[in-house]
Amino acid sequence: MWKLLKEDVSCVFERDPAARNLLDVLTCYSGVHAILFHRCNHWLWKRGFRWPARFLGNMARWLTGIEIHPGATIGRRFFVDHGTGVVIGETAEIGDDVTLYQGVTLGGRTLSEGKRHPTLGNNVVVGAGAKILGPFIVADDARIGSNAVVLEPVPAGATVVGVPGKIVRCKNNNEKCLELVREKQASMLDPAFDAYGVAGETDDPMDSAVELLQQQVAELRAELDQLRKKAS
Numbered sequence: 599m600w601k602l603l604k605e606d607v608s609c610v611f612e613r614d615p616a617a618r619n620l621l622d623v624l625t626c627y628s629g630v631h632a633i634l635f636h637r638c639n640h641w642l643w644k645r646g647f648r649w650p651a652r653f654l655g656n657m658a659r660w661l662t663g664i665e666i667h668p669g670a671t672i673g674r675r676f677f678v679d680h681g682t683g684v685v686i687g688e689t690a691e692i693g694d695d696v697t698l699y700q701g702v703t704l705g706g707r708t709l710s711e712g713k714r715h716p717t718l719g720n721n722v723v724v725g726a727g728a729k730i731l732g733p734f735i736v737a738d739d740a741r742i743g744s745n746a747v748v749l750e751p752v753p754a755g756a757t758v759v760g761v762p763g764k765i766v767r768c769k770n771n772n773e774k775c776l777e778l779v780r781e782k783q784a785s786m787l788d789p790a791f792d793a794y795g796v797a798g799e800t801d802d803p804m805d806s807a808v809e810l811l812q813q814q815v816a817e818l819r820a821e822l823d824q825l826r827k828k829a830s
Contacts, residue, residue, distance in 0.1 A: 606637075609677050628678075628680075635658035639658070643668040665684065665685045665686065666686045667686060671690070675695045678698045679700070682700050689713045693718055697724070699725055702727070702728050703729045704716050704730050706731065706733070716731070716732060716734055718740075719735065719754070720738045726745070728744060740754065746758055749763065
């Protein structure tokens, strides 16, 4: 437990350039406070102390603005940046080296018991305001763009943006990911950590589709004008 807590604190310096020193991180980072609470609450939950775990989890939400159900499973070096408005459901599972930004929801879409919330692999980044809803897997190294709504599984290395979420980039030419990307985007790579989960050059897939339709309409109008001139 102590080693986990030390890793949760030390990883902040790697992912936030605003972190100046240990005192700064321990006293001013709500994401660090939330995960420290959760490690203890999860320990209680796994040992059958369900009410104390829920009560302390609720206290943590009041203090940090971050709601993590004590039943959620969270891996090593977890970091919530800024933090306000983050919600992590009971059956959510999070791997190692995952980063979430403010307003993220790992939620469910059903009232039935059992697995209801998503599973995030290792080294996943979820941008501000993103919603990942349902009991599916977001695989290793995936990036979820700000305000995206993800309702389907995400392959390893994919960058997802939009509502509903669409894959726009693939890391290291992952074959499964490339199969889901339009041909003109398949050669694009996402090699680096992107703050807020999306690269600055990434276009919304709906905007790209509208631009393509507008181009086709312009070409059809030009052809129609040529036919009219020939007919006259």
